[in-house]
Amino acid sequence: MFCNQCEQTAKGTGCTVAGVCGKKPDVAALQDLLLHAVKGLSLYAHAGRQVGVVDPEVNRFTCKAVFSTLTNVDFDPARFQELINQCVEITAQLKEKVARAGGNVSFADAAANFRPATDLAGLVKQGEEIGLVIDHDAETDIQSLQQIFVYGLKGIAAYADHAAILGQEDDKVYGFLHEGFAALTNKELGLNEWIGLVLKCGEINLRTMELLDAGNTGKFGHPVPTEVPLGHKQGKCILISGHDLQDLHDLLKQTEGKGIYVYTHGEMLPAHGYPELKKYKHFYGHYGTAWQNQKKEFAAFPGAILMTTNCIQDPKDYMDNIFTTGLVGWPGVQHVKNGDFGPVIERALALPGFASDEDKGSVMVGFARNTVMSVADKVIAGVKNGDIKHFFLVAGCDGAKPGRNYYSEFVEKAPKDSIILTLACGKFRFFDKKLGDIGGIPRLLDIGQCNDAYSAVQIAVALANAFECGVNDLPLSLVLSWYEQKAVAILLTLLYLGIKNIRLGPSLPAFITPNVLDVLVKNFAIKPITTPDEDLAAILGQ
Structure with missing residues (x-):
C-alpha cells in the first residue's frame, strides 16, 4: 500500500x-x-x-x-x-x-x-x-x-x-x-x-x-452564543460524534422522553449553538475532546456511542457500545441506516449511564458569522480605539502527532488585546481556556465545525468592507493546522480567495514537492509554523 x-x-x-x-x-x-x-x-x-x-x-x-x-x-x-x-x-x-x-x-x-x-x-x-x-x-x-x-x-x-x-x-x-x-x-x-x-x-x-x-x-437556525457544560448528568446517555447535524436532530427526536441524555463529542460540539437543536431539553453537554483521544474517552463512556462521519478509530475495547451510520464503517461494528437509531437507543437503555452529576465547567460556542456581525459595531470600534489590536484565526484539525501543542501555546501567548477566532477540532487544544473579554466581546470565539470556514471567510470579508480594505490588509493572521482532506479543500479555497501569509502546520503535506511549494510560497507567502514566540513576533512586527 x-x-x-x-x-x-x-x-x-x-x-x-x-x-x-x-x-x-x-x-x-x-x-x-x-x-x-x-x-x-x-x-x-x-x-x-x-x-x-x-x-x-x-x-x-x-x-x-x-x-x-x-x-x-x-x-x-x-x-x-x-x-x-x-x-x-x-x-x-x-x-x-x-x-x-x-x-x-x-x-x-x-x-x-x-x-x-x-x-x-x-x-x-x-x-x-x-x-x-x-x-x-x-x-x-x-x-x-x-x-x-x-x-x-x-x-x-x-x-x-x-x-x-x-x-x-x-x-x-x-x-x-x-x-x-x-x-x-x-x-x-x-x-x-x-x-x-x-x-x-x-x-x-x-x-x-x-x-x-x-x-x-x-x-436548524443560525447559531447563537451558548454555554455548553463539560460535565454530565446522572442517567442514561448517548454520545454522538462526527459532523452530521441531521443525524443529531433525528437522534434527539427519537430519544425525547426516554430518559436519555445526549452528549456531543469532537466536531459535534458546535451543534449546541443551533436553536432547533438546543431546544431539546435532554441535549445536555459535551464529553471528551478531539477525535484522536477517543479510544480512552469512549472506553470510559457508560452509554452508547454513535459515529456519523469521519474520525472513527479502532473500537475493539467497546465494540458492543459503538454504532456507525452514513458512510462510516468498521468491521464488526453494527451499522444503522435510514436515520433509525433504535438499536443505539436500546443499547443506551441497557447500559448503566452516569451514576451521578458532575460539574467540569463549561465552554461557549455559537460565534458564527451572524453572531459576530451582530456586534460588528463594537468590534470595529474596538479596533479603531485601539482596544483590539489583532485577530488570529487559529483553526483546523487536531491529531496525535507531536508538535500540535504549538497551537495551545500560541493562543496562550497571544497578546491580551487580540481576539482568537477558532473552528474545527484543532480548538480542543485550547477550547476550555478562559481568555477573558475585550469590551464584552469574548477573546475566544468558537465559529464552529471545519465546514464553518465559510463563516470565517464571511466575517473576514465583512470586516474588510467595513474598513474599506482588502482581507490581506486587515490585522488578521491565519494560523492553521491540517490533518485530512477537508482541510486541503479549505486551504485551496483560501488560496483561491487570494489570502496570503497563512501559517500552516504542524508539518507540510508529504505530497507537495519542493517546486510546488515554491509556487505556493511565491504566490501566496505560505509559511510553515516555527515556534509560537517566533511567529507572534514576526506577525506583530516585534
Whole structure:
C-alpha cells in the first residue's frame, strides 16, 4: 500500500505497511480501486453533460463513494466491495444513456472499461496493481499537483454529501467533481493547467461550503452564543460524534422522553449553538475532546456511542457500545441506516449511564458569522480605539502527532488585546481556556465545525468592507493546522480567495514537492509554523 493523504503519514512520506489511522492494506487497495472506478464513471458523466445527460443518482453516488475514501471514514472491506460493484453498474447504465443522447462513449483510459474481480481477494489485487488515482507516468511536480487536486476533490465530495442530505445541491459542484476526475485521464495537461484546476477546486469548495451552511442554518437556525457544560448528568446517555447535524436532530427526536441524555463529542460540539437543536431539553453537554483521544474517552463512556462521519478509530475495547451510520464503517461494528437509531437507543437503555452529576465547567460556542456581525459595531470600534489590536484565526484539525501543542501555546501567548477566532477540532487544544473579554466581546470565539470556514471567510470579508480594505490588509493572521482532506479543500479555497501569509502546520503535506511549494510560497507567502514566540513576533512586527 501507499497512502500519504493525511498529516500523520508514516515517516512524513507515506504509509506503506499499514495506515497510521488504522487502515489495513486491503482497505487501502480497495479505496484506490473505488477511485479508479469513479474516474471511469466521471468520464461518462462529464461527456453526458455535454449532451444534456445529468443523472441525480450518479451525482449523489459520486460524492458518497469519494467521501468513503477520506481518512478515518470507512475501514470495512465489505462495504467497499459493494461500492465498487455499484459504481460499475451505475457506469454501465450511464454509458447507455450518454450513447443514446449522441455523446462520446469512446475512451481509451482503462478506467472507462474497468471490470471488477468477482471476489474480494481479486478486487484487492486489482487495487494494488492500480495504486493512486493519478498519472504515474507524469513528471513529479504534476503528480504532486494531481494529488493536491484529488485530495481537494475528496473534501468537496464530503461537504457536498453533507449539504445534499439537507436538501442543498448545485450541479456546478457535481459537474466539477466529474470534470476533475475525468481530467486525471488527460495526459496533455501541463503544470499551469493543473495549477488552474487546483485553484478551481478551491472556488468550487467555497460554493459547496456555502450550500452546507445554507442547509445547516436553513434547517436548524443560525447559531447563537451558548454555554455548553463539560460535565454530565446522572442517567442514561448517548454520545454522538462526527459532523452530521441531521443525524443529531433525528437522534434527539427519537430519544425525547426516554430518559436519555445526549452528549456531543469532537466536531459535534458546535451543534449546541443551533436553536432547533438546543431546544431539546435532554441535549445536555459535551464529553471528551478531539477525535484522536477517543479510544480512552469512549472506553470510559457508560452509554452508547454513535459515529456519523469521519474520525472513527479502532473500537475493539467497546465494540458492543459503538454504532456507525452514513458512510462510516468498521468491521464488526453494527451499522444503522435510514436515520433509525433504535438499536443505539436500546443499547443506551441497557447500559448503566452516569451514576451521578458532575460539574467540569463549561465552554461557549455559537460565534458564527451572524453572531459576530451582530456586534460588528463594537468590534470595529474596538479596533479603531485601539482596544483590539489583532485577530488570529487559529483553526483546523487536531491529531496525535507531536508538535500540535504549538497551537495551545500560541493562543496562550497571544497578546491580551487580540481576539482568537477558532473552528474545527484543532480548538480542543485550547477550547476550555478562559481568555477573558475585550469590551464584552469574548477573546475566544468558537465559529464552529471545519465546514464553518465559510463563516470565517464571511466575517473576514465583512470586516474588510467595513474598513474599506482588502482581507490581506486587515490585522488578521491565519494560523492553521491540517490533518485530512477537508482541510486541503479549505486551504485551496483560501488560496483561491487570494489570502496570503497563512501559517500552516504542524508539518507540510508529504505530497507537495519542493517546486510546488515554491509556487505556493511565491504566490501566496505560505509559511510553515516555527515556534509560537517566533511567529507572534514576526506577525506583530516585534
